[in-house]
Amino acid sequence: MNTQLRWTLLAVALSGSSALSAGLQALPTTYRAVIADWPRGKTGTVQLEGTPASGAVDAQGRFTLLLPALATSDRLRHELAPVALLFTDDDPGVPEAQRCTGQGTATPETAIGNEFELIAWVEGGAPIPLSLYTEAGRTTGLTSGRLLFYDTATTLDGVVTCPDSAVRYRGTFPAGWSLAAHPRPTIDPQTGVETEEITDAVHEGAAWHLAPAGAGIGVELAPLPTERAGQWIIDVTPGAPAAHVGVQVDDVLVEVNGQSTVGRSVNRVRAPFQARPGTVVTLGYRRGSRATIHRVPVTLARRPYR
Structure with missing residues (x-):
């Protein structure tokens, strides 16, 4: 299934213009931004996940990314998927109790795209996801966002429902790179299902922010081909919770x-x-060619890990 936008408590800063306006517009190929709460005097790096785009962050939190073009980036093309797959059911091989179902439309049905997260490192520290919200959103209606890429202008209208969550897609997204946003997820008090909404409106005053005190387990993941279903662990941070319980790269x-x-x-x-x-979260992972699933409890820790 295509990547779904995920709300996080971490937050980060847009820049060039002083505010974002409602309605989505394509971003320029050279994307300049500033991380609003970047620790002054520190330098670092920012990376657009799943792409070769990366850049240095200066002591004022400013960075520049050269956003990849579909025609010249095989890596970007590899990350894209048919958008219509959002509204199809999971593989029948997935147990019914764990299966996601989709209902809705993607126009045109031939469009391909994905959503990409910005990751920052402060002077070689642990990776920190960036997200987008207004200052008022700290307490009222948090709005977060990521960079999107579609090969053509695409309209989405539908819902993807999983056992413990649901995502509502609504809006028209331009061809090329853009930003999307959604408000704080709502949780059904009866079922516990968390519902989030992805729209084509970014609120006025929204900005990137950085909150390095967030929690995590210290792993970086990448999707595997369908014949090797699961998530490939491509990095484990030394001293992080995952490392303490024996999780390894690969x-x-x-x-x-x-x-x-x-x-x-x-x-x-x-x-x-x-x-x-x-x-405490419980991980189940396989090592090498073995079919055995190792299940281990892991306690989330505050970053940076010690």
């Missing part, structure tokens, strides 16, 4: 809290890792 994450990672995006899989420090 292990394949197949479960989180008993839920299969098959058919889920990287962002959806790692969502439980963004809870409060001290929260």
Whole structure:
């Protein structure tokens, strides 16, 4: 299933213009921004996940990214998927209790695209996802966002429903690179299902922010081809919770809290890792060619890890 936008408590800064306006517009190929709460005097790096785009962050939090073009970037093309797959059911091989279902339309049905997260490192520290919100959103209607890429202007209208969450897609997204946003997810008090909405409106005053005190387990994930279903662990931070319980680079994450990672995006899989420090999550992973699933409890810790 295509990557789904994920709300996080981490937050980051847009820049060039003083504010974003409602309605989505394509971004220029050279994307200049500033991280509003970047620690002054520190330098670092920012990376657009799944692409070769990266850049230095200066002591004022300013950075520049050269956004890749579909015609010249094989890596970007590899990350894109048919948008219509959002509204199709998961592979029948996924247990019914863990299966996501979709209902809606993508126009045109032939469009391909994906959503990409910005990651920052402060002077070689742990990776920190960036997100987007207004200052008022700290307490009222948090709005977060990521960079999107579609090969053509695309209209989405539908819902993807999983056992513990749902995502509502609504809006028209331009060809090329753009930003999208959504408000704070709502949680049904009866079912516990969390519903978030992805729209084509970015609120006035929204900006990138950085909150390095967030929690995590210290792993970086990448999707695997369908014949090797699961999430490939491409990096484990030394001293992080995952490292303490024996998780290694090249292990394949197949479960989180008993839920299969098959058919889920990287962002959806790692969502439980963004809870409060001290929260315990259970990982299920395979090593090498073995079919055995190793299940281990991991306690989320505050970054930077020690």
